[in-house]
Amino acid sequence: MGGRDFVILTTIFNTSSVVKCRFNKEIVVNGSVDVYGRAHCVSPLLYETGRIPIEVSVDGGSTYPHSGTWLSVHPGKVSESEKCTLVNETKWQYYGTPHYGGSLTVHWNPDMLKTDLVDIEVWGYTESGEPYTATWSPSWKYLYTLVHKHLNNGDFTFIPKPAAAEHRVFEFGSLRIVPSKYDDGEWNIHSIWSVDHAMAWHLGEDFRKDSAGWARDKCLKWHASDKKLPDFLSEIIDCPCTQAQSRADMGRFHPDYGCDIDSGSVCTYHQGAKHCVRAIYGSPKYAAGQQCCYDERGIQVLTSDSVGGSTPDRGHDWGSPPYRKPPRVPGFSHWLYDVITFYYCCLWSHNCQYYLELRPSSDCRTYKPPKIASAFGDPHFITFDGVNYTFKGKGEYILVSSNKSLVIQGRTQIVKYANGSASTVAGFSSVAMQEGSSDIIEVRLTEDLVKVEVLLNHEPLSFNRTWIDLKGAFLFYGADKRVTAMFSSGAGVEVSGRGRFLSINVLLPEEFMNQTQGLMGVMNNNPNDDFTLRDGRVLLTNLTSEELFQFGADWAVTNDGSLFTYDSTWLIDNYQVKHDPNFFPTFSVQENPSDPITEDMKIVCGNDSFCRFDVLTTRDLDVGIATLMSHANYKNLSQSLQPVVSCGWLETPKNGKKEGTCYLYNYEVIFTCNTGYILVGSYSRKCQADGTWSGQTSHCVSDNTLGIVLGCVFGFLTLLILLILIALHEKKHSKKKEMNVPSVSFHQIKDA
Structure with a gap:
């Protein structure tokens, strides 16, 4: 801004x-x-x-x-110290509606502006031109000043008055605090912005006298207008079925900062939800966004059942390249098409059905979770198709190479024992990745193996916030030295610093099927071809450790294909040869009951073979613990990403009730009817393994209607029986007459 x-x-x-x-x-x-x-x-x-x-x-x-x-960065991701806020953010958005009025207070950090006096201005946003054409353009405009020459003390309290008529057409915007020495509305000057918000507090008396009627008219006009715009629902990604899937699918979905269970946000616009996620990238043609919300059970909340359900967006909240053409403007376009319209229909009036008709929740019947591969410890691999093996080379190797232009490379480094001597163990110290012409992202351990460092196009990147937008990728820096890269294809790469090694999880959507090769295997649900060499030859899956070593060496990075950063003599000298043929690792190790570390190893590792192996080869329990945690993280992600069968939403019968709002496999929905109505169809329906509902469609019919229907049916059956009896009687009578007819000879006929 x-x-x-x-x-x-x-x-x-x-x-x-x-x-x-x-x-x-x-x-x-x-x-x-x-x-x-x-x-x-x-x-x-x-x-x-x-x-x-x-x-x-x-x-x-x-x-x-x-x-x-x-x-x-997106306005919503700016820290609180860098923006001003309106006190009681659950009330100003209703200001002017019944029971909401009085004074408002603006808060800001006075240290952000080196001045004694400030002006507080109101700015608004709108768009003009023909939607989805070159004439469609954004407009960010100064409207008026709330106060001039106010003391820069961090507070300003005021009782809002209706703005001039020409300003009330701007129904959402922001406050700007600037030094008083500037002219009103002067551009590109030092300032503090509030978050963009619905400015109900500056609307006119017509809104205040009848906010519900005013908002209903706005809702109906928006509904008629939005219906004429191109359909975006058919091209957005489907929602994950469960909250666990949505949190694990880190390459395509990210927590919604307005409803995030980890940050404790209150889900203002999705009452009843405990967590929401947004699709990271806008849809390909219309830059639309997807949102998915989940309740305390981790089950998706649908707008068909609750106004707090998931709602897709015509304008992706985070925008979408190429920017600066609506609806691709980050935040602002989303407010114009999807948020202020929600206020009209759902918050300021009771006409939410119009909004939800055009912003219905996506269920998850077509959602397909990504496949996951992992590498950690000394280093142990689990391929996309579930093959486990250990490759212990020293050098730089291709983990994933795909026909979709995604390349992920890993660098291994020899681990030293506590006394400083070199071991025969190597683990990942750096991971570099790129998709197409995106920025190159590298995550590596510092030489002391304590910190995780991120490099962008071979230059150190300073993280002053957790989320960074890059060319062709998003980057998230989380707790526990965890960095996640999200590429436009939907690929997600999670790199964590665990002990002396890096741990790597790669998640790829279905579009990568039969498109991958490298140390993480061929993603095609066939584990038998995961040991495929560069030249296409497929090795057997029952390879010895020495044969696996040769397989790994075949995927060494080439000098001209390396994505890594070589920024010190030590690194250049050590990685001129991409696979060190002189490094001979420990391929196997025997557990010795008399070894003093054995008992501690059993306590720490339990039955985890990867952990036990790493403890014995490194003589370090901390390494084993790190391996155990990495393996557990992989198993948790893998479990969360298991496919889930959905049978789709079931409608509540008219004049009846529905108990149950989960439409996944083995869940049951029960139907009952209101007093005076009788249920026709199934009392309960259960979601079956084939994705269909058991039983028959349920209806509620009135007692009188049922009596009339049964009477008609009974009358019809009675009439049918009478007709059958009459027909049988006539047939019998006709047969008797035939038997009594006198015979006539040929000669009699001839004479006649």
Whole structure:
């Protein structure tokens, strides 16, 4: 949203320099040089997220000799200290509706602005032109100022008054706090923004007198307009069936910051839900988003059963490349098409059926979980098709190479014993990855094996927030030294620092079937071909450890294909040869009851063979514990990603009730009817293994209706029986007449 004053620290400039900063080769803002010779600029509104090219000029824009990148982030991901807030955020969004009024208070961090007096402005957002055409453009506009020359003390309390008529057409926007020395609405100046929000508090008396009626009219107009826009529901990804699946499918879904069970957010827009996720990438054509919400049982909440259910988005909340053309503007387009419209229909009036008709929950009947492969410890591999093996080479190797242009490489490093001597054990110390022309992401352990370092295109990346938008990828830095890369194909790569090694989990969606090769195998549900060499030859699955060593060596990285960073003499000298033929690892080890570490190993590892092996080869229980945790993490993810059968939503019968809102295998739904009605069909229906419901469709019919129907049926049957009896009687009578007819000779006929 712009307004951040930043300082260029690496160069000292002449105080007389005329500084300009150019973003994305086109947006130019004025800068300055302070008394210390440091150049300052203020970031502009960018309408997009990710790393933006920035260039700096000191000659008034004639040349731009200095360059770098600027990280633009979604407004919702900005820290609380960097934005201002309205007090009681559950009330200002209803301000002006019955029972909600009074004063509002703005809070901000006064240290963010080095000034004594501030102005607080109101800005609004709208879009114009023909939807989904080149004429469709965004507009971010200054509306008016709430207060001039207010003391920069971090608080301002006011009683909202209706804005001028021309400003009330902007129903959502933000507050901006700026130093009072600037003109009203001046662009690209140092400022603090609030989160974008529904500005009910500035709407007119017509809204305040009859907010429900006003909102109903808005809802109906939106409903008619949105129905004419292209259908986006058919191209968005289907929701995972369970919360466990949604949290494990880390390459395609990420927690919704507005309803995240880990952060304790309150799920304001999804009452009854405990956790929601969003599809990470917008749909291919319309940049639409998917949202999936789950209750305390971890079962999906559908809007067909509750207004708190999952709702897809015409505009993905995080935007979608190519940015800056609606509905691809991060946050703003989503508010315009999917959030303020929810206010009209569901929060400010009781017409939610119109909203949910056009934003229905996606169930999970077509959802297919990704396949997972893992590598950890000394290093042990579990392929996409479930083959377990250990490859103990020292060098750089291809873990995954796919026809979809995804490449994941791993570097192993020799582990040293406690006394400093080299062991015959190697583990992963670095993982590098790229998909197509995306940024290259590398996650590696520091040389002391204590910290995890992330490199972006071979340069160290500083994490000042947990979520970073990159070219062709998103990057999430979580707890426990865990880094997750999410690529546009839906591939997810989780790298964790565990003990002396890195642990790697790779999740690939179904589109990668028969598209992979490398140490993590051929993903095709056939474990027999996972040991496939570069030249296509397939080795048997019952290989010895020595034969597995040769298989792994075949997948060594080539010099011209390496994604790794070589930023020290030590690394260059050690990895000129991508597979060290002189390193002879310990292929097997025997458990010796007299070995003093054996008893502790049994206590720590239990029956986990990977853990036991690593303890004995490294003589380090901590290594075994790390291996045990990595293996357990893989098993938990694998279990969470097991396919789940869904039979689809069942409708509540008219004039009846439905008990049960889970539509997964083995769950039962029970139907009852209201007083005065009788159930026709099945009382209960159970989701079966083939994805169909047992029983018959349930209906509730009134007692009178049932009597009439039964009477009609009985009358019809009675009439039918009478007709049959009459027909039989006539047939019998006709037969008797035939028997009594006198015979006539041929001669009589001839004479006649």
